[in-house]
Amino acid sequence: MTASFSKPISSALRELKLSVRKELKYYFTFTGFGIIAFFVVIAVLAPYISPYDPVKKVGDPLTEPSLKFPMGTDGLGRDILSRIIYGTRIVLRITLISMALSLLIGVPLGLASGYIGGKLDSLISLLMDSLYAFPGLILAIALAVMQGPGEMPMATSLTVVYIPTYFRMVRGETLSIKESLFVEAARAIGAKNRVIIFSYIFPNVIPSIPVILSLNAADAVLTAAALSFIGLGITAPTPDWGFDLRMGYPYLTSKIWWPSAFPGLMIVLLTLGFSLFGEGLTEILNPRLGGR
Amino acid sequence: MNITGGELLRLENLKVYYYTMDGLVRAVDGIDFYMGMGETVGLVGESGSGKSTLGLSILKLVPPPGRIVDGRILFKGVDLVELSEDEMRRIRGKHISLVFQDPATSLNPLMKIGDHIVETILAHENVSRDEAVRRAYTLLEDVGILPERFNDYPHQFSGGMRQRAMIALALALKPDLVIADEPTSALDVIVQHQILELMKKLREAYGMGMILITHDISIASEIADKIALMYAGHLVEYSDTGSFFEEPLHPYAEALLKAVPNIQLSDQKLRYIPGMPPDLINPPSGCRFHPRCSYATSICREKEPPKLEVRREGFVRCFRYVSRDSL
Numbered sequence: 125m126t127a128s129f130s131k132p133i134s135s136a137l138r139e140l141k142l143s144v145r146k147e148l149k150y151y152f153t154f155t156g157f158g159i160i161a162f163f164v165v166i167a168v169l170a171p172y173i174s175p176y177d178p179v180k181k182v183g184d185p186l187t188e189p190s191l192k193f194p195m196g197t198d199g200l201g202r203d204i205l206s207r208i209i210y211g212t213r214i215v216l217r218i219t220l221i222s223m224a225l226s227l228l229i230g231v232p233l234g235l236a237s238g239y240i241g242g243k244l245d246s247l248i249s250l251l252m253d254s255l256y257a258f259p260g261l262i263l264a265i266a267l268a269v270m271q272g273p274g275e276m277p278m279a280t281s282l283t284v285v286y287i288p289t290y291f292r293m294v295r296g297e298t299l300s301i302k303e304s305l306f307v308e309a310a311r312a313i314g315a316k317n318r319v320i321i322f323s324y325i326f327p328n329v330i331p332s333i334p335v336i337l338s339l340n341a342a343d344a345v346l347t348a349a350a351l352s353f354i355g356l357g358i359t360a361p362t363p364d365w366g367f368d369l370r371m372g373y374p375y376l377t378s379k380i381w382w383p384s385a386f387p388g389l390m391i392v393l394l395t396l397g398f399s400l401f402g403e404g405l406t407e408i409l410n411p412r413l414g415g416r
Numbered sequence: 417m418n419i420t421g422g423e424l425l426r427l428e429n430l431k432v433y434y435y436t437m438d439g440l441v442r443a444v445d446g447i448d449f450y451m452g453m454g455e456t457v458g459l460v461g462e463s464g465s466g467k468s469t470l471g472l473s474i475l476k477l478v479p480p481p482g483r484i485v486d487g488r489i490l491f492k493g494v495d496l497v498e499l500s501e502d503e504m505r506r507i508r509g510k511h512i513s514l515v516f517q518d519p520a521t522s523l524n525p526l527m528k529i530g531d532h533i534v535e536t537i538l539a540h541e542n543v544s545r546d547e548a549v550r551r552a553y554t555l556l557e558d559v560g561i562l563p564e565r566f567n568d569y570p571h572q573f574s575g576g577m578r579q580r581a582m583i584a585l586a587l588a589l590k591p592d593l594v595i596a597d598e599p600t601s602a603l604d605v606i607v608q609h610q611i612l613e614l615m616k617k618l619r620e621a622y623g624m625g626m627i628l629i630t631h632d633i634s635i636a637s638e639i640a641d642k643i644a645l646m647y648a649g650h651l652v653e654y655s656d657t658g659s660f661f662e663e664p665l666h667p668y669a670e671a672l673l674k675a676v677p678n679i680q681l682s683d684q685k686l687r688y689i690p691g692m693p694p695d696l697i698n699p700p701s702g703c704r705f706h707p708r709c710s711y712a713t714s715i716c717r718e719k720e721p722p723k724l725e726v727r728r729e730g731f732v733r734c735f736r737y738v739s740r741d742s743l
Contacts (some may be wrong), residue, residue, distance in 0.1 A: 162645030242710075281530070296579065301599045302520060305518060305521040305522045306521060306522050306523055306525070307517060308479075308522075309514070309516055309522040309585075310524070311508070311525070312475060312477060312508055312509065312513065312514035312516075313475060313508060313513055313514075313536045313539070313585060313586070313588070314505045314506060314507070314508035314509035314510055314536075314539055314540060315505075315509075315535065315536070315539050316505065316539060319535060319539060322526060323524070323535060324524050324527070327524075327526040327527070328524075328526055397601075
């Protein structure tokens with residue numbers, strides 16, 4: 125009897141697993157989207173919701189989290205919650221600028237390289253591969269050192285780091301779409317190269333962009349925080365998560381956890397948001413992954 | 417026969433080779449061919465005989481590593497081989513257009529059906545978008561697509577409708593020559609018939625010449641004025657359709673027609689041509705058909721057969737007719 129039962133039960137379990145897995149990607153995506161949206165709202169509303177001025181001393185240094193200071197105060201007596209709220213603006217702005225710039229440069233380069241091919245392709249690919257050969261953080265540090273601290277230098281350093289990721293993806297897609305029959309058909313009716321690139325190839329590349337964009341954004345948040353952490357990013361007294369983490373962690377040995385824990389948590393949370401969104405999108409947009 | 421208003425296309429000793437890693441593939445090896453205005457030629461041959469390559473080479477769209485090595489492609493007297501890529505682009509679609517085999521993948525999945533036609537018209541003619549849209553509607557109507565499907569995407573179309581759309585696209589600029597590469601092979605028999613009827617109707621209406629590339633000799637018999645039979649990169653016979661089916665000259669043509677099953681005959685045995693299609697990297701010496709030919713003699717192994725104009729129009733490449741030709 126047991127044998128006859130075990131089969132339907134195990135298959136029911138399998139089906140349950142399958143459906144959970146199928147549903148999971150939607151939860152991932154919506155959770156990720158929710159987290160990103162949450163931070164965007166905070167950044168936009170910063171002046172209205174932050175309880176104190178983020179750069180002024182408003183209490184005793186290193187006050188424990190309390191009702192007055194929900195996340196405590198830092199070593200200079202500034203309210204950590206207010207600094208985190210304003211810090212959201214910086215991190216989102218840097219992410220946005222660097223992603224927009226790297227898209228604007230990487231995508232056209234990938235299209236041109238893949239479509240035109242030949243020597244131009246070899247040249248651009250070589251350049252991009254040499255950028256890609258560096259670990260992202262190392263490259264960002266080198267570029268940031270050259271430019272000095274500040275918000276724009278950070279954004280441009282990150283831009284250079286992420287250009288090759290878009291380039292590679294777009295070039296690869298262009299190469300494969302270029303060979304497809306509908307492009308050959310377009311050529312056979314005398315379509316101009318410009319039309320083939322913008323009406324036939326580019327629209328077919330677009331669907332692959334959001335996933336990379338979102339995963340890159342997650343990476344960019346971490347890299348930006350790391351730059352600030354080692355003093356190459358945002359300078360005092362501007363509120364920035366990475367910088368605050370740096371200023372707060374020496375107190376850890378004295379069991380004063382709040383000046384570093386909260387900024388660190390925010391970095392993790394925003395990275396998680398972008399990652400979940402990206403992973404979920406990958407699963408939704410690519411039917412060949414999972415679901416079987 | 418159709419009324420021929422002068423010469424439309426003439427190929428002279430056209431050679432198209434593929435430079436592959438495995439060796440030189442002589443896909444089209446010295447083809448001479450001519451067709452008149454408004455004529456339909458059925459270009460028939462088995463897989464790998466070079467018929468698609470020939471079709472693509474007329475538009476100079478042979479994919480690398482293929483290259484036009486030698487010969488001339490005279491389209492209304494202009495040698496296309498000499499033209500630059502930009503000059504060719506102006507010819508493609510406007511004067512010569514191409515219908516592909518697989519309608520499922522030959523339309524841009526992210527472009528509306530109507531926009532395909534509009535873009536084509538705008539690529540070649542200096543007309544307003546409104547005018548192009550108006551003409552696109554007329555074209556879709558001509559091929560039997562309802563106007564309300566103008567804004568549909570290719571995935572919303574069935575295979576037959578996509579092929580209709582492809583035909584509308586090919587006809588958009590009233591070209592003088594349409595090259596249809598296996599236009600019905602991806603469709604089922606009933607839709608095949610509809611598409612063939614449509615092409616016949618449009619050929620009359622638009623007065624264009626057509627090269628119909630097919631491996632299905634019955635399709636060619638339905639629609640073509642002339643049959644061009646290819647074997648291993650050579651054009652072995654070129655005859656008007658009537659004579660070709662009544663009295664095929666080349667042994668390959670004869671064997672092919674014998675291999676067509678006929679349900680009216682009491683003899684129900686399926687005939688076939690023995691042997692395998694030749695390897696184009698190392699083609700057989702002499703006449704390329706000789707290993708499979710029941711009439712082959714020693715000369716067939718040694719020398720390539722000459723082009724013999726046995727009939728009033730057309731030719732055959734076979735030693736069997738050498739004596740008949742010289743009479």
